[in-house]
Amino acid sequence: MRNYKDHLIPFNSQIIQALVQLDFLAKDAILFVVDEDEKLVGSLTDGDVRRGLIKGMSTSDPVSSIIQSSPRFLRKGEMDLKKVIEYREGNFRILPILDKSDKVVNVINFRETRSYLPVDAVIMAGGKGTRLKPLTDLTPKPLLKVGDKPIMEHNLDRLALYGIDDFWFSVKYLGEQIESYFGNGEKKNVQIRYVWEDEPLGTI
Missing domain, CATH: 3.90.550.10 (Spore Coat Polysaccharide Biosynthesis Protein SpsA; Chain A)
Incomplete structure (x- = not known):
């Protein structure tokens, strides 16, 4: 099982670093952009990078300039089976788990995990x-x-x-x-x- 921190990238990282991490993640290629306290800021896929480069951005620009600012997530300790089922059956297969302060404490991959039971x-x-x-x-x-x-x-x-x-x-x-x-x-x-x-x- 992959370390969940492989999916995290600091908001002030350059786009080139995002490309390196996305390449490493292969079929699980999605990054969750975090601030200095590892609180969720946004998400980033290779599609976001491509669209940014097409618009003329450089690989030295910060990832914060191309992120999706309203990513989906699950909250640790909160049971919401309806949301879990919705995400599993949709295209949202890799999701961050946030604590009460919005810090990313885990990343769940529904390709590897059958459900999410917050117990x-x-x-x-x-x-x-x-x-x-x-x-x-x-x-x-x-x-x-x-x-x-x-x-x-x-x-x-x-x-x-x-x-x-x-x-x-x-x-x-x-x-x-x-x-x-x-x-x-x-x-x-x-x-x-x-x-x-x-x-x-x-x-x-």
Whole structure:
């Protein structure tokens, strides 16, 4: 999955930089123009660049001179299934996700994601996995591999497929390995936070 920041470009960048990024994005070629605080200013496609050049603009001109100033977007934490369906079925397949301050915090690509569910996911990963000993003597159960990746990564990827991008991992036994493997979620375009159990609490 592509890093969402590949779709962002500062408003004072030159058009030539936009062309380089659009070429890199290939079939996903759309840029979201942001200010110094990464707040959304507009959007930009290769069509916008072509029209600007036809009008006599130079590749050294700023991208702010050719942007679409009213791009469509989704708001993080707000459930609007009607809008999600409308965008999915239309031609708006790549959309920025904004927080309450209009900062771009993610970009959703409906070619890769089936939906957008603005909810948090909690994954319980603190148990010792005693029934899988000796496999779990040195490795926590969530990091045991099924196929080419750990059990827990399958869970995360499946949830991310539906646009969930806020995760809480409840950890204890060998939790350092889990935190080291997943980090803050940046590589997966999600946010991961950790809750460390003081004592085993089990599940409901």
